[in-house]
Amino acid sequence: MYKFSHIANDTAFSAFLSDEDATIEFGRRLARSLKPGMVVFLEGDLGAGKTTLTRGILRGFDFTGRVKSPTYTLVEPYSLLGLNPDSKLYFYHFDLYRFNDPSEWEDAGFRDYFNSESICLIEWADKASGQLPTPDWIIQLQPESTGRSILLSATSELGQTCQNALTLAAK
Numbered sequence: 001m002y003k004f005s006h007i008a009n010d011t012a013f014s015a016f017l018s019d020e021d022a023t024i025e026f027g028r029r030l031a032r033s034l035k036p037g038m039v040v041f042l043e044g045d046l047g048a049g050k051t052t053l054t055r056g057i058l059r060g061f062d063f064t065g066r067v068k069s070p071t072y073t074l075v076e077p078y079s080l081l082g083l084n085p086d087s088k089l090y091f092y093h094f095d096l097y098r099f100n101d102p103s104e105w106e107d108a109g110f111r112d113y114f115n116s117e118s119i120c121l122i123e124w125a126d127k128a129s130g131q132l133p134t135p136d137w138i139i140q141l142q143p144e145s146t147g148r149s150i151l152l153s154a155t156s157e158l159g160q161t162c163q164n165a166l167t168l169a170a171k
Helices: 020-031 050-060 104-108 157-170
Strands: 002-006 012-017 039-043 075-079 090-095 118-123 137-144 147-154
Touching: 012 020, 012 157, 020 050, 020 147, 039 050, 050 090, 050 118, 050 137, 137 157, 147 157
Parallel strands: 039 118, 039 137, 090 118
Antiparallel strands: 002 012, 012 147, 075 090, 137 147
């Protein structure tokens, strides 16, 4: 399935995900550590597994609907309100691959999506360089053998707290 490898600086960890099922299961595990207000950058080439990982995260929030890549729509919104009556959680999956200029971020009007009741995952964040909030996590995916390797780096205090919870749960 997947195997964790801890990195010495304690702000990151890596794992090998052997196939699509392992990627989805790992996404489910990530969901348990995500908190409202978090911003996550998903990095990796086309076909690296970013949308598959996002599908796993949504499955971890008990979302059973279709999860599709936002390549053409730029953002796919998911309301997770009905899944947990005590929760006010919105989930936004962005794909900025088609941006030609960082100013397109402002023109698209996405700034309001980033708030304390949302989790925002952004693919191709570099296409809006200087316009986005600072991420709490940066997740890098890279094809390897028949699966993929993943490197999760915490880049904020909230990100570190959530990464510590994830690491403890993996032990």
